[in-house]
Amino acid sequence: MKIIGGSASQMLARSLAQELGADLAPTVSKLFPDGECYVRIEDDLDGEEIVLVQTTHPNDKFVEILIIMDAIREFEITSLTTVIPYFGYARQDKKFNTGEAISARAMARHIQLQSDKIITVDIHNPDVLRWFDVPTHDVSGMPRLAEYFKGLEQPPEIILAPDEGAKHRAVEVASILGCESDYLKKHRIDGTTVEMKSKSLNVDTKRVAIVDDIISTGGTIVKATESLKAQGASSVLAACTHGLYANNALERLEKVCDSVVSTDTLETATSKVSVAKGVAKAIRK
Numbered sequence: 536m537k538i539i540g541g542s543a544s545q546m547l548a549r550s551l552a553q554e555l556g557a558d559l560a561p562t563v564s565k566l567f568p569d570g571e572c573y574v575r576i577e578d579d580l581d582g583e584e585i586v587l588v589q590t591t592h593p594n595d596k597f598v599e600i601l602i603i604m605d606a607i608r609e610f611e612i613t614s615l616t617t618v619i620p621y622f623g624y625a626r627q628d629k630k631f632n633t634g635e636a637i638s639a640r641a642m643a644r645h646i647q648l649q650s651d652k653i654i655t656v657d658i659h660n661p662d663v664l665r666w667f668d669v670p671t672h673d674v675s676g677m678p679r680l681a682e683y684f685k686g687l688e689q690p691p692e693i694i695l696a697p698d699e700g701a702k703h704r705a706v707e708v709a710s711i712l713g714c715e716s717d718y719l720k721k722h723r724i725d726g727t728t729v730e731m732k733s734k735s736l737n738v739d740t741k742r743v744a745i746v747d748d749i750i751s752t753g754g755t756i757v758k759a760t761e762s763l764k765a766q767g768a769s770s771v772l773a774a775c776t777h778g779l780y781a782n783n784a785l786e787r788l789e790k791v792c793d794s795v796v797s798t799d800t801l802e803t804a805t806s807k808v809s810v811a812k813g814v815a816k817a818i819r820k
């Protein structure tokens with residue numbers, strides 16, 4: 536087996552190669568002066584089972600994955616498993632308005648053309664996987680975040696999801712940590728003020744962690760953290776699988792949260808947790 540890491544997923548590709556005891560195939564990926572992408576695999580892939588790791592965000596990383604796949608298919612490989620740690624466009628998973636594209640489907644249709652198996656990590660809506668005609672597996676990053684929490688000097692005492700739909704993630708983390716979990720509910724105080732409150736737990740004097748799949752603008756977590764602190768939480772740790780941090784979100788988060796952590800599905804200053812273990816397990820299946 537050989538691992539190929541696209542330019543968006545070098546960290547994870549290295550960890551995955553280590554986890555699987557496989558070689559990382561040296562690959563050059565660069566941009567021409569006009570911005571077009573150039574890829575060259577500097578290894579012999581003939582007769583190999585290949586695992587390609589590449590997040591498809593931002594847009595140029597999607598173009599790159601298509602080009603890497605083409606380079607891989609120039610060899611006589613036995614199979615190609617494509618790991619998409621952060622699957623860009625997964626949130627446009629239906630037509631919210633007439634005339635819109637189902638962007639997640641458009642992306643899936645192209646990626647699957649060259650893949651024998653697809654592995655994603657905490658894909659926003661698992662229903663998106665039905666658009667791949669090849670076997671798929673979505674890996675949860677929550678056990679890895681839970682392990683990270685466990686290793687802290689003062690682990691969180693309460694795990695909260697930002698909304699009811701994400702409750703399962705908080706439950707998954709809390710069951711590993713052996714602590715309580717809940718989800719946040721919005722309460723309108725007046726025309727301009729909205730407070731977020733744990734549905735049934737008292738956070739006063741407690742160390743709290745909020746877990747989510749994605750932090751994008753950070754709006755949800757900033758609001759939640761401010762509310763939880765006002766309710767007496769002694770600390771608030773923000774954790775997510777995919778740290779997108781649009782519009783300087785990280786700066787805003789660091790002003791209100793005690794710490795911010797994410798996984799290596801997107802390589803950022805907060806990628807302190809690797810999802811390699813879960814991805815390796817899905818590859819071995």
Ligand code: R5P
Nearest residue numbers: 747749750751752753754755
């Ligand atoms: C929403 O459904 C997702 O799970 C995240 O809660 C959302 O993407 C976070 O967005 P933002 O960071 O912009 O508040």
